[in-house]
Amino acid sequence: MLPFRRHVTDVDRPRLTRDVYVLGVIAFFVMVGFGVVVPVLPVYARSFGVDHALVGAVLSAFALMRLVASPFVGRLIDLMGERVVLSVGIGIVALSSGLAGLAQTYPQLLLLRGAGGIGSAMFSIAAMTLLLGATDPSLRARAVGFYQGGFLVGGMAGPALGGLLATISLTAPFFFYAGTLAVAGLVGVVLLRRAPQHSSTTVTAPPVPLGVVLRDVQFRTACVANFAQGWSSLGVRSALVPVLVVEVLRGPTAWTGLLFAASAVAQTIALAPAARFVDTVGRRPAVIGSFAVAAVTLFAVSLAPDVWTLGALLCVYGVATAFMGTAPAALVGDAAGARGGRPVAIFSMCSDVGAIAGPLVAGLLVDTVSYPAAFGVAAVLLAVAAGAAIRLPRTATGTPTPA
Structure with a gap:
């Protein structure tokens, strides 16, 4: 039986x-x-x-x-x-x-x-x-x-x-x-x-000490990824693409809004399947794949010969950002669990630092070197984030793993 x-x-x-x-x-x-x-x-x-x-x-x-x-x-x-x-x-x-x-x-x-x-x-x-x-x-x-x-x-x-x-x-x-x-x-x-009641055991578990979270490879990878994303997405892409459209491709300013809107639509469409992938297949492949694709795509943006190619590249980048936005945040939750106010604050600061420094460095590079150099630095940071994720656990949802 x-x-x-x-x-x-x-x-x-x-x-x-x-x-x-x-x-x-x-x-x-x-x-x-x-x-x-x-x-x-x-x-x-x-x-x-x-x-x-x-x-x-x-x-x-x-x-x-x-x-x-x-x-x-x-x-x-x-x-x-x-x-x-x-x-x-x-x-x-x-x-x-x-x-x-x-x-x-x-x-x-x-x-x-x-x-x-x-x-x-x-x-x-x-x-x-x-x-x-x-x-x-x-x-x-x-x-x-x-x-x-x-x-x-x-x-x-x-x-x-x-x-x-x-x-x-x-x-x-x-x-x-x-x-x-x-x-x-x-x-x-x-x-x-x-006073929410959830099925997750993390809600009733004691908070993970900040020192333990800081030593967790998942949290450190998430911070590196968020810094790279803040630098590239919130900084370089937002600051340089509008100038690239007008000064290099000789297009009207209105094109920038249309290109960003198309990229946002692509990201929105990709969010649900990307999030499901991160939860079921794993954080590790999502971070490695999306940040690697974003690195190649963002550098290619600086070499786009026309607005149509630029639009296609930005849409691909938008799909990548759907993974880049969900996987690192999930890693923070895996490392810090519930009641992780300070780890989330540190994670958020990494993006803010990237968003503030990115446009300044990128602008300096455009003035002194070239557009490919400015986008190339952002691409290198994205590639570093992809490389850092190699050490992540291979399970779909990780547990605190001190380095």
């Missing part, structure tokens, strides 16, 4: 929790508002009669203050909890955005954008910590993918709305941003569970 074998039913299988869906909705509203403000912000800053360097300072203040605040956010999460820090962070960004629309001088605008960066760090780190802690390890990448999908969809809708609102006034987008953040904060307060 065959032994009794219990069939796994849909009830037994781990599922994405309600908190994951709520965080995805919050991400959508946050990014819609952010996308509305970004195209208008440089013009609004110029309306105060400042030069282009000071316009750039307004754009950098947000990212710089995110970086400065991040080390303290991890400790705040340990003391106050993810939900409180998330709600306060959204409130700070909402208030600073609304006041920015009322700014009377350039210094006021600069200070308010900096304050918004502090709130953004609180929101983003708390949201990612909550997301990783509220999810079964076998579903971490899919949770991150859903969350990032909210950002991508919101990011695609935001600039179009921003253009319409700018026809009303330059300050209207800032008030709209404050409104979308108010909605996001309300969703979080009402729908995020105060």
Whole structure:
């Protein structure tokens, strides 16, 4: 007689929790508002009669203050909890955005954008910590993918709305941003569970000591990958592709928006299958493959002979970023488990450092050497991240593995 074998039913299988869906909705509203403000912000800053360097300072203040605040956010999460820090962070960004629309001088605008960066760090780190802690390890990448999908969809809708609102006034987008953040904060307060009950054992496990996490090859690989992605995606690609289109390919500025939109659509379509691949096949092949493809593709961007080739390359890069965004975040969850506020803060800072340094170094290389040199440095960093992943565990979901 065959032994009794219990069939796994849909009830037994781990599922994405309600908190994951709520965080995805919050991400959508946050990014819609952010996308509305970004195209208008440089013009609004110029309306105060400042030069282009000071316009750039307004754009950098947000990212710089995110970086400065991040080390303290991890400790705040340990003391106050993810939900409180998330709600306060959204409130700070909402208030600073609304006041920015009322700014009377350039210094006021600069200070308010900096304050918004502090709130953004609180929101983003708390949201990612909550997301990783509220999810079964076998579903971490899919949770991150859903969350990032909210950002991508919101990011695609935001600039179009921003253009319409700018026809009303330059300050209207800032008030709209404050409104979308108010909605996001309300969703979080009402729908995020105060005492969630999950099937994942990581939720009830004690926090992993930070020293153990820092020695984990999974966490170190994730940080290297996030730095490389911040440098290449948030830095070099965003800073140089618009200039490449206009100055090298001699195309109109509008082409840049269309190319970035096509890349974002490709990334959005690839998110779900990429996240499933990361959870089922493994973090290791996802990181190695996606960062290697991104390295080759990004360098090829600098050699694109026409806009069609450039668009195709950016779409391939967009697909790669679907894996690059989910796999490293899942690795952080594998290494730190639940209640990993400080590890998530360190992970976030790696991306911020790359995003701040990348455009500066790339711009210097373009001025002194060439476009291929600037893109080549970014490609090397992506290749280093792919190489670092060779030491990762071969299992789909890893366990803390000190180097």
